[in-house]
Amino acid sequence: MKKVGIIRCRQTEDLCPGTTDLKIAAEGRLVFAEMGPVELVGFVSCGGCPGKRAVARAKMLVDRGAEAIAFASCMGRGNPIGFPCPHFAAIRDAVARKLGPEIELLDHTH
Numbered sequence: 001m002k003k004v005g006i007i008r009c010r011q012t013e014d015l016c017p018g019t020t021d022l023k024i025a026a027e028g029r030l031v032f033a034e035m036g037p038v039e040l041v042g043f044v045s046c047g048g049c050p051g052k053r054a055v056a057r058a059k060m061l062v063d064r065g066a067e068a069i070a071f072a073s074c075m076g077r078g079n080p081i082g083f084p085c086p087h088f089a090a091i092r093d094a095v096a097r098k099l100g101p102e103i104e105l106l107d108h109t110h
């Protein structure tokens with residue numbers, strides 16, 4: 001079973017407890033369809049705007065065994081309030097640079 005860490009938007013924590021992400025990870029659906037059911041090693045936020053803590057937190061998830069990092073759909077797609085993160089591209093690029101090509105990055109979850 002592949003090990004995955006999820007990073008979410010801190011601003012949506014009051015609105016969404018991540019239920020769908022947890023469910024699709026356990027069931028291996030939507031963005032996890034090709035992997036099958038995955039083991040979550042952590043479910044953390046970006047740390048708040050402008051998301052600079054996401055880099056260290058992504059590294060922490062990898063240190064805890066994550067083979068892939070998924071950015072929850074609240075970040076790139078703005079679910080559930082229709083407000084995508086204005087810093088998402090920069091956060092994603094910074095995480096990719098830090099983790100290197102061995103760690104798969106998923107731009108959304110559902």
Ligand code: SF4
Binds near residue numbers: 008012085086088
């Ligand atoms: S940086 Fe983006 S993902 Fe993080 S809290 Fe702000 S809007 Fe949300």
